[in-house]
Amino acid sequence: MVVLTGAGTSAESGVPTFRGSDGLWRNHRPEDLATERAFWSDPQLVWQFYTWRRDLVAKCLPNLAHRLLADLERRVGDFCLITQNVDGLHQAAGSQRTIELHGSLWTLRCTGCGQRWEDRRTPLPDSLPVCPTCSALARPDVVWFDEALQPSILAAAVSAAGSARTMLVIGTSALVMPAAGLPLIAKRAGARLVEINPAPTPLSDHCDEVLRGPATEMLKSWVERFAPWGALPGGLVLT
Ligand code: NAD
Ligand code: ZN
Numbered sequence: 001m002v003v004l005t006g007a008g009t010s011a012e013s014g015v016p017t018f019r020g021s022d023g024l025w026r027n028h029r030p031e032d033l034a035t036e037r038a039f040w041s042d043p044q045l046v047w048q049f050y051t052w053r054r055d056l057v058a059k060c061l062p063n064l065a066h067r068l069l070a071d072l073e074r075r076v077g078d079f080c081l082i083t084q085n086v087d088g089l090h091q092a093a094g095s096q097r098t099i100e101l102h103g104s105l106w107t108l109r110c111t112g113c114g115q116r117w118e119d120r121r122t123p124l125p126d127s128l129p130v131c132p133t134c135s136a137l138a139r140p141d142v143v144w145f146d147e148a149l150q151p152s153i154l155a156a157a158v159s160a161a162g163s164a165r166t167m168l169v170i171g172t173s174a175l176v177m178p179a180a181g182l183p184l185i186a187k188r189a190g191a192r193l194v195e196i197n198p199a200p201t202p203l204s205d206h207c208d209e210v211l212r213g214p215a216t217e218m219l220k221s222w223v224e225r226f227a228p229w230g231a232l233p234g235g236l237v238l239t
Contacts (some may be wrong), residue, residue: 008171113137
């Protein structure tokens with residue numbers, strides 16, 4: 001079983017999605033700030049945006065969907081959670097082997113020597129963060145819109161998608177490539193595709209089942225439908 005999550009999975013925790021009406025920050029579209037180009041033209045502004053996001057997420061708790069997915073990881077023998085989220089809420093709910101396609105708000109990376117380190121301080125100090133080893137400017141260790149995914153992470157996600165029997169796609173607009181291509185890889189390899197999203201997406205027509213509604217409610221009812229028999233679609237067995 002493979003699950004792909006997007007920003008909608010954290011919406012009920014209070015984390016704004018990018019394309020929702022509350023997705024703007026100080027009149028900037030996130031797509032204009034979450035780029036390497038924006039960072040080098042105004043690192044201060046981009047760090048203010050990330051400091052705001054870190055402070056916001058630090059006040060949020062995992063919701064029922066995050067907890068159910070952590071539970072599925074424990075109960076389904078062969079399970080892989082792939083997330084586009086950078087908020088760390090899957091891990092906070094107990095998921096342990098999550099593939100973070102787009103990195104994490106809680107890891108910084110040196111723009112000089114490439115070193116990565118965890119930094120959970122909220123708020124960050126006013127001065128821009130620098131590398132503890134070489135003092136070069138640090139950046140959030142996230143994948144920006146004008147950047148490529150880390151090849152090893154993408155390869156792991158593609159391999160999981162290609163061997164999925166069931167793939168749940170939760171709360172993603174399915175617009176950001178290459179993440180949006182993963183469900184189609186799964187589908188071509190014979191997986192049953194299930195989408196959970198209150199709104200239609202370009203993926204909806206390719207799905208075997210579409211659950212229109214919020215992640216918490218829809219995932220709960222999907223799991224409950226199968227839990228009494230201990231068997232999930234595609235022959236997956238709950239232990
Ligand atoms: P998106 O903002 O493009 O789309 C969000 C999707 O969630 C929409 O399709 C919307 O209909 C759906 N949605 C809204 N409320 C929902 C709910 N309660 N339950 C289920 N679905 C709901 O998000 P995306 O597809 O993840 O792509 C945006 C990019 O922005 C990603 O790369 C991601 O890394 C990043 N991002 C991450 C976070 C986060 O970490 N929480 C937040 C915003 C954006
Ligand atoms: Zn460095």
